Amino acid sequence: MSVPANRRTSPKDNPMVDKKTVAKKATEDISKKDLYLQIDKFLSDKENQVKTFNRGDIVEGEVVDVREGMVIVDIGYKSEGIVAGRELKSETLDWRELKTGDKVLVYVVKPEDEEGQLILSIRRTQQASTWLVLEKARKDNDVVETVVVEANNGGLIVEIGKDIRGFIPTSQLDASRVYIDGVRQVGKDISSKVQKRLNSLVGDKIQTRIIELDREKNRIILSEKMVTQSRDLEQREKTLNKVKEGDILEGTVSGITPFGVFVNAEGLEGLVHLSELSWDKVEDIGNLFQVGSKVNVMVIGVSDGGKRVAYSIKRLLKDPWSEAISKYKIGDVVKGKVQKVVPYGAFIRIAEGLNGLIHISELSDKLVKDPADIVSVGDDVSVKILSISSTERHLGLSLKGAKSKELKANKVEKQEKISEEELASAIDTAIEEELEEKK
Secondary structure, eight states, rough: OOOOOOOOOOOOTTTSOOOHHHHHHHHHHHHHHHHHHHHHHHHHGGGGGOOOOTTTTTTEEEEEEEEEEEEEEEOSSOOOOOEEEEGGSSSSGGGGOOTTTTEEEEEEEEEEEEESEEEEEEHHHHHHHHHHHHHHHHHHTTEEEEEEEEEEEEEEEEEEEEEEEEEEEEEGGGGHHSTSSSSSSOOOTHHHHHHHHHHHTTEEEEEEEEEETTTTEEEEEEEEEHHHHHHHHHHHHHHHHHHHTTTTEEEEEEEEEEEHHHHHHHTTEOOOOOOTTTOOOOOOOTTTTTOEEEEEEEEEEEEEEEEEEEEGGGGOOOOOHHHHHOOOOOOOOEEEEEEEETTTTEEEEETTTTTEEEEGGGGGGSSSSGGGTOTTTTTTEEEEEEEEETTTTTTEEEHHHHHHHHHHHHHHHHHHHHHHHHHHHHHHHHHHHHHHHHH
């Protein structure tokens, strides 16, 4: 009986099939399965995986060999790594003391060079640890101490750690280091002066904060202003929390404007308005104050949470007006100096803090079209006090009145002299008449 062609055979159907062959095939299938399982297990074990490394990785390796000018280290890579040349130098480790089997931290310079070698460094582990510290300092906004090693037109080159340098732009330096009076200036001679001052900073230590940090480009930009401004803000808040109107603070002039001076007192910057600088009339602020000048100020106003602070200097000075009122009275003729000539008259300074105006109508008995025809700045004049205004703290003065009074005084004095002569003559005549009678 024949078997259909499309029917599968089995050992039962076909006694010609060898049972040993079937058993052998089943055994081979089981062996392959076990092998695959073993391979998977081997590959899943991290200890058996081929490690990969990138430039900048810091890893622990084992010293395989120490040769002249070279150390071979196994870090679990497909090939052993080489530390050679200047990459052996380190302040914390002497490579000559290494021996086979020692554990050592190394920095991956190149996972594979042109010759397929793994290039490592011992020197850069110390440098890399400094970078890690700097990265943390930037993240936490910590202060970083630097040492100035060089100055150029743009700022200062500073050393942060061994073989690690950064840059502080001139604009990020505290102005007091760069400019004599602490105020930024412009002009053709300023650049050379700034460079001279920058050169003088070589060797100085400067506290900074990190603006930019790029390890790959070996770029570090630092700022001193971020430190000093932060300190100022802390001091400002401290002062602002305790200060009240009437308090007296010690400060420094930080700026001069046509309408007054700015003063930084214990971190709290405020304005001393022109009217609060002096009891006397202020013509030129620059003659009284310079940036950097030390001054005492009285707090006379704090508003907007400290955004606006008003100070006074004159309120700490003796008010000459009260003394002037008691010393002078209406009708007195006093000496003064012409301070300013204006179309409507002339301002006269009688004493410190005591000023008055001669109106154009009081300059002369004659018609005056231009006060400059009668008086000039700097002239010493005698004036008569016409009025004293306590509210305006001002005197009304008269030049013609003083001259008229002087003329009258001279006439009276002359009349008094004539009367004395007449009296003497009369006495002489009386004596002569008396002698004649006796005869």
